[in-house]
Structures are given as C-alpha cells and as structure tokens.
Amino acid sequence: MISFILIVLVSIVFSGVIIRTKSLASGRKGPGILQPMKDIVRLWRKGAVYSKTTSFVFQIAPSIYFASLIMAALLVPFGGEKGILSFQGDFVMFAYVLALGKFMMIISSLDTGSSFEGMGASREALYSMLTEPAFFILMGSFALFTGQSSFADIFNNLHLRSENAYMIGILAAFVLMFIAMIENSRMPIDDPKTHLELTMIHEVMILDNSGFDLGLILYSAQLKFAIYGALIANFFITSMPFTIAIPIFLGIQVLFAFIIGLFESFMARFRMNHNPQFVFILTSVAMLIFLGVLLVLGKLI
C-alpha cells in the first residue's frame, strides 16, 4: 500500500524535477516542479481531435496503457513490505503487464495510418524487445542470490549479506535506470524535445493523440519513471524501518530524476542505428550481475 501511495506522489513531481534540473543546468530559472502535472490536468479537461482513419483501438489504447502501469505499480513492494499484490514470481507478471501497455500503444500509433508514426512504433517495439532479457536476467540473478522469487521476498532478503548486496545493487540500479530511460524514450536513445519526426521514437507515436488521452499518456510516462525509481530504491532500503526508508526512497527518486536531467543537459542523442548495441549493453551488464552473484555465492570457483 505504502509503495503505491509513494509512487503516485513521486510521479506527480518527477518530470518537474527533470525539467527543473535541465533549466538550472542551462542557466535558466525554469518552471515550477508542478508545472508538467498542471499541463496534464489541463489536458484532461480538453476536448479531443481524432483522425478519420482511426478505429476503437486508438480510443482504448491509452486507457489500457495507463491501466497496465497502475497494475505494475500495485506489484511493486516497499522494501520488504509487500505490494498490494504479491506472489511467487510476480516480477514476471510485472514485465508482461507492462508489455500489454506497449503492445496497445504500438498498434494505436499504427492505427492512424500516418507515415511517421510507424517509425516510432517499429523502434519502440524493437528497443523494448531488446531490454526484456536485461530485466529478466537481472531479476533472475537476484532470485538466485536470495533464493526467493517475489519482489518483496527478494528485497527483504537482500540485506543478509549487506556489502555484497550493495555492490550488486549499484549495478542493478544502473541497469534499471537505463531500462527506465529506454522505456520512456529519454536522452541517450531518443530526444523528447526534438521536432524532427524521422529521429523520434515515443513522441512520434503519439502525434495524433490529443485531449484526455494525451494527458493520460504523459502522466503514464511519469508513472513509469516513478515505478522504476521505486524498484531502484528498493535495492537500497531493503527492510529498514519506515522512518528511515521513506526519506531514502524519496531521496533516491529525486536523485534519479536529477541524474536524468543532467544526462539530458550534457549528452547528445546517439545515432539511431547504434541504439540497439547500446541497449544490448544492458543485457551484458545484467549478465555481469549474474556472474557476480555466482561469485558471491561461491558457485563459480
């Protein structure tokens, strides 16, 4: 329960923190951290324009996308404290529920019959496919490390061998952070600010969405960041008491947003055809975590 509330709270300000960081890094004052959320609320009250080509798929897709993220958020625990839904193997459910959202968004962008949106759809499908093994190897490694197979049990048992757990936790945080950035199509992969359709991924998919649906999609992006941020935070808070854990959780989320902001301020986007290689690095880092786990458990030698 607590994780869900915290994720929703963080999701309200997440984009705001990123934008604020970017504006400070470029020497501007920038909008308040609630500004993106205000924009979204404004969109929720606006009417919509639908393309003549679209069908019911286009209308239901954003809702299913949003619902898949809510569902994923319900599965995320708070350290050792179970999420609202928790069972053995729930991380598989987590990944596949998110996949439904992606599936719907991809077909909704093909629904417009646009010449650009297919590009975004193709790239989104490709990159999210390439991140899947990284996530599964990562979670599999931690399942092996702790001997457990649900999010809550994994995080609860991480503290047993603290030093090693933190070491592997940092690598895991790295992988999860990049998965989150790829899933949200942020800087090293995609530039959300650009207005050149040929090089866009996520932004080009939602060119024809407007009104309530667009608001839902924009909010979903923030929610997705907050969910991945919560997963990263869980690697560090494990089973601490709430009084310490909640500030650490919030601190990690803000740090996460801050790092993304810095990345976007000081890095250029990769060339599109080099992206798959970059995405695949995550799988090899996840493999490194797996080898590390084997080493720690004394299985390798």
Next chain:
Amino acid sequence: MELISIIAICFIIVLINALFTGLLSNKGQDILLFLTLLTGIILTSIPSLSAITGYPIVEKFLLPHNLGTLNIQLDSLSAWLVLIINFGVLQGSIYGIFYLKSYQLPTNKWIHYMTLPLFHLSMIGVCVFQQGFGFLIAWEVMSLTSMVLVMFEYQKRISIRAALNYLVQMHVGVLLLISAFILLFINTGSSDFSNIALLNNKHIVLVIFGLFFAGFAIKAGFVPFHTWLPIAHPAAPSHISGMMSGLLVKLGIYGIIRVVLYLPMEYTTIGTFILVLSLVTTLFGIANAGLRSDFKRMLAYCTIENIGIIGIGIGIGLIGKGINEHLISWLGFTAALLHILNHSLFKTLLFYSAGSVYRQTHSKNIEHLGGLIKFMPYTAAIFLIGGIAICGIPPFNGFVSKFVLYKSMIAGLSYSNTEISMLFILSMAVLAISGGISIFTFTKNFGLIFLGNTRKKLEHQPKEVNWAMLLPQFIIIAAMLSIAFFPSFYISLVSDSSNKLSTIYNISNSISACSPHILSNVALCSACFILIIGLVFAIRQALTSKLPETTFETWGCGYTGPAKATQYTGRSFSETLAKLLPIIPSQKLLEPKERKGIYIQKLKFSIRYHDIFDVYIIEPFTNLVNRMISLFRFIQNGQVQLYLLYGIVFLLIILIGSFWNIIR
C-alpha cells in the same frame, strides 16, 4: 465399451462417410461430414474424460501372422492430446465447412470431405496405439491424409509443390521412426513404447532416443527439420493450416513426450540437448516470423517458435528429473503440456481469422492490406486477442503456460550446479526476448492488416464473414479465457501426466503432486488487471463524454493530401530487426520496371528473406542427391530394346551365377 470397438465403430462411420459423400448434394455433404466428425469426437472423448483423471485404459490383442500384440492404451497423456484434438477438430470442421463455401470446385470438395474424418481418426490412433506396428500405420495414414488436405487447391502449382515437399519430409521422418522401432524390437523383443524403459545400455538408449527424436522432430518442426512448415501452411486452406499447426504438429511433440516418459537413464544429457535445441528453435522461429510479409507464413514460423517453447518445458522437465529435483521437473512438464493446449487454441484462432481475411481480400500479403478493421471488426478483434495471447501477455492464456515455465526456470536457478544455473538464466533471457519479438511481430501484422488505410485497391469491398465462421472462433476465445481465469482446473487435468513424467517410469508414483493452485494468484491478478482496465476506461468515458470531439485527417506534417501510399510498410517496420539478424539472409533487388529510352521511369525495389536452413543445408543436400542420381539416368533412356537387353543380361547373370554356385 472397449476402446478397440470404439475405434472400429469410428472407422466404419468414416468409411460410410467416404463412400456416400460423393453422391450427396452440397448441403448433404456438409451435414454428413459434420455428423461423422461429431460422432467420432463424442465417442473418443468419453473414455478420454475418465482416463485423464488417472485411470488408464489398457487393451492388448494378439495379431495374426506373428506380428506381435497390438497394444492400445489411453492414459492421461494420450487422453489430454485426444481431448485437445477433438476440441480443435470440432471448431475446425464448423469453420472449414463454411470457409470452403466460396470455392466452386465440386471435385476436390468431396475428396477433401472424404479425408478429413480419416485424418481426425488417424490422429486419435496415433495417440492410443502404443506398439510400433499400429502406431506407424496410424502415423502414416495421418501424414498421407494431411497431404491430401494440403493440396486442396491442386490446380495451383504452389500447392502441389508444398504437398510433395511435405510428403518427402514426412517419409524421411517415417524412415527414422521405423528404424527406431526396429532397434527397439531387436533390443527388447517388442516394439511397444514402454519397452524403452527396459533398455539398459547407455549408447543404445541414446541412439534409439536420437532416432525417435529426429523422426518426431520433423513432424513437430524443430530446427533444422522445420522447413516443411512455412511451405505447407500457406498452401493449405486456412482451416487445414489451423488444424495442422494446432493439432498435427503437436503429435510430433506427443511422440517425443511419449518416449521421454519411458526413458530409463541419461536424463540430464538428453534434457540439455532438447533444451538447447528448443532455445535455438524458439529464437529462429520468431525471428523469421518477424520478417515475413505473407501472414500465413508468419504464423507458420510462429508455430515453430511455440514448438520451441514446448520443447523448453520438456528439456527443463528432463533436466529436473536428472538432478532429482521433482518440483523443477514437474513444473517443466506441466508448462509443456499446458502450452500444447494453449498453442492449439490461439494458433487455430489466428489461422481462422487470417483465413477470413484471405477469403475476403484474396491476399496473403500484408503490404497489400490495411484498414480492414472498419469492414471486419469482429475478425480484427479476434486476431488482436489471438495476437495478445500468443505473445504470452496477461490476461490471456498464453501467460499461464509461460508463467509456469518461468517458475520452473527460477526454481532451477537455485540448483547448486553452475552449468545448470547458467543454462536456466540463458533460457530465461531467450524466452524473454522471444516474447519481445512476438510483440514486434504481432503488432506489425495486426497493424498492417487491420489498421490504417487500405494500401492497395481490392477487387471488391471486404465485409465481415458470416456468424457460422465467427462462432467457432468465439468458442475458442471462451476456452482461452477459461484457462486464463481457472488455470487450477487445467493444471489438475495435466498433473497426473506431469507426475508420471517427472518420476522415473514404473517406480512408485507416491511423491505428492505439486499443488495445482500455484496459479490462482496469477488468475486473481489477471482479473484485477481487467478490472483496472475497465475502471480506467469508465473514468475516461465519464470525464470525456461532455467534452467536444472533432474528427480530422491524420496529421501529415503539414501535408494535407491523401497519404495512403506513404503509410509505413511491413518491410520498413521490420527492417530495423532484420539488420540485427545476420542469420536470416536477405536479398535486395532493385530492378527497372519501365524504361523510356535510356531513362528509367519506374523502379521496383524488393527485399526477400530466406530461410538459412533451406538455403545452406536442405537445398545443397537435395541438389547433391539429385546430381548423384542423375549419374544413373542413362539407364532409363526410353528405348525398349535396351530394356530388353537389361533383362537378358540379368537372366544371364543369374544363370552363370547359379551354374558356378555363386548364387545359392
């Protein structure tokens, strides 16, 4: 009633159908076919329902002429397959009868109707015959009838080619199976499957298993024996492709599981072999599926992927058995058996909806289609559901079997052997990435067939197919949802087989069955997920109902003209994927279509993707055989005089040979 008499009755009914179907009117043929299949389905389902709960029916008959005994056995494993086949054939026959209505070809129709019940009965026969002789007869009848069913449109060259290719490949498989049975007979004195358990020599076990596996793998479509699938499936009429992909191919898997059940030793070696081969099959199948433009060929490759997934389950089950971890083994086999059912459901569903598209548009090329959701909304929704289910996404049934598979892998990770941990994490990654490519494939296909604008002008306006063709598809969807929300029931159905498979044959099965309720949480989450989707959508409707809504052209970056031709195409959608997959050889062609003087007016650009096994293994091999055989072509030259000379030479050799006592 005894099982043998049930099969005999079914056979008589099939014969009656075969005799009379040619004499009847069009409608009479349909009714006779349906009644024949229905009686067969009901008669064989009744004993299966009791057998599946763990009360096997075993009957033995002494055959005349020293042919040994004919063993008929309907245990929980056979019963599971029989029920799947019956359900699939029932839906397939309803769909097929109405699917064929558009063809005005009376001759091939009654041949088709003659063979279809025989095909059904032979599949049942494969499941119940335990002894080599009966099994091979049923197996052979199954191969031949399915070949006849494939070449329904025999006027088309491609159909004949596909059928011949299928025939040859199946007979290579039969050859391997016969030699396996003979080896088994020599070593144990009987060709009954259960005699595999009596083998006690490691090498003989490996050889016999290898022969059986290769023979069955040709039917099942494991890489590198898969090449018949992408040729035969597009050529066959859609209900036949659906049944072949959903049911026939599963009998190859059944054969492998049947052999695995009785294996006496070498579990880990064989398990690792099956697991690695299945991983390759999974990746290869789905990577090819992602690139194809012919949607029936895409579905055929997707079948190869799913065979791989079933194989992963069998491999994990065997490894678990080898390392004495009952839970891992049980989960692996349960996942495999469940996925057999799941795949038979969503693959037939996809083939039927694809068939409806083909019937309405007469095109199998996704580049020519588009925007069909407006004309065929039910078919579109059915294809979408099938696509989501086959990607293994909740809240549909594909997730159930994939989840059990992931569970077995997670359980296997903690085993103390490093190599096995490595293998299992690798399988997890492969399963995850194949799920990702499935999403890629099915978003592409659904998007291009049903969404956007029509890419090519069709001969006539497509419209929704009639309710009789939709009905079986809705029944299949209902079955799929029942698996997704009540998985415990289906797991309890397969748990007897999984228990037997995960323990060594004939050694006490007293190990307590794993709880069939391991998935109740998944079902709960799926229900919860549907609830959330409904809730979000309801809130959206409530909030947006009063807001203004306008319709306009798709945003075209400032360009306002019609943009049908500039829509994204399937080739460009999958080109990013193709660049990552050098194992799929592609051939780019840029040819001028129209010239005016030296100036090219029109250019045609095309990319063709080839099957690496076809191009580099099968084709060179068959070419080699062809070349060797052509060396002897001078013998058959059409001159009668020469043929007479051969006869005389032959007789002379016999005469001289017997005179000098060389030939006795």
